[in-house]
Amino acid sequence: MWSAQDVARDQVxxxxxxxxxxxxxxxxxxxxARERETTEQLRRGGSFSEFERDPERLAAIWTAKHVEWQRVRDLMAQTGWGAYEPERDAQGSKWAHEREERRDGALAARAAFEARRRGEADELRAELWLSAAPSRLIRAAAERAGLMPAQLLAQLAERVVVGEDGTVSVPPFTPSR
Structure with a gap:
């Protein structure tokens, strides 16, 4: 969700x-030093550790951390701060706010996706292969109704009645758009 720069800026x-x-x-x-180490390790093609799955990303994060630490150092030198105060760092605060907005947007999108997925849990998607004779009947009925064959089959399925003895039937109906 976050770029290497976002991770570095947040951590720094x-x-x-x-x-x-x-x-x-x-x-x-x-x-x-870590930037040099990870860049060299990446260039050699060796593994970093059993925990690091993406060596390119690790190298990019250390490069970004180095840049961000330099920015903080330069800001402190320019402003004369005795100690770094994140709240007073206008650029850092702006980036933090943007990260939070992206995070909130991603979380909202994920929640919407999960809600749609839960709503679709009761839905059934099926691929149906019919022999020639029933297929022709479905296609003809769908064409007369101005529907796609899948739409006609969905209307048929919505009207299915299961009898007490387990028989399945569909009462007569007129397909509609």
Missing amino acids: RRRASGLDMAAVAEQVAGAA
Whole structure:
């Protein structure tokens, strides 16, 4: 759901809160080292760990973290802050707000998908193969009614009556659009 930059910005924003310039400088150096390590490991084609399934993404995240730590360091130097305060970081706050909006949108889309899926749970989709004679009858009846054969079959299915003895029948009806 989030890009490497989004992940890096979120993590740096949380970790940097309250850090002074020296601590941020350490984080910049650490991120630079991890960026070099992951880029080299990716170039060699070796695995990172049993837990890392996407080495390209890990390398991209460390590159983005390095860039974000540098941005935080530069912001603190420009503004003269003694410690990083995420609330005062206008650009970081804007990005955090955008991430939350995307997250909320994705969660709403997922909830809507789940609701549709639950609504469709009682539906039945079937592929039906009929022999020539019944197929011709269905096609002719559907054509007279101005329907697709599948629509006529759906109307037939909606009117099915199951008797107490298990017999299945459809009372006479006129197909409609």
